[in-house]
Amino acid sequence: MSNxxxxxxxxxxxxxxxxxxxSSYVARLYQQGLDSILxxxxxxxxxxxxxxxxxxxxxxxxxxxxxxxxxxxxxxxxNIKAEDVLNExxxxxxxSGLAEKASRTTD
Numbered sequence: 001m002s003n004x005x006x007x008x009x010x011x012x013x014x015x016x017x018x019x020x021x022x023s024s025y026v027a028r029l030y031q032q033g034l035d036s037i038l039x040x041x042x043x044x045x046x047x048x049x050x051x052x053x054x055x056x057x058x059x060x061x062x063x064x065x066x067x068x069x070x071x072x073x074x075x076x077x078x079n080i081k082a083e084d085v086l087n088e089x090x091x092x093x094x095x096s097g098l099a100e101k102a103s104r105t106t107d
Contacts, residue, residue, distance in 0.1 A: 006072070006082040013076035029073055037077055040070045 019027035044067040051059040
């Protein structure tokens, strides 16, 4: 189910790239550019943190959905597929988090 939701969302986000900015929230975000998309991700991340601090499950789910949505907008804007992120998560599966992080550390 989750991959189906991601696929459908990717299709909608892709279609919004050619939509008029006054016809769609996402089209407007695309038109406003990368900084606006990044600002929304920052806002949604902060709201997610606040929801977690409040400890209300429904609020956490709602805010994470907003965060994921705006991350998907960024991926689409950057022409990156959700599958690329899922593949990276799959690659990390079974790796020690400490070992994975150390593999990214540069001197």
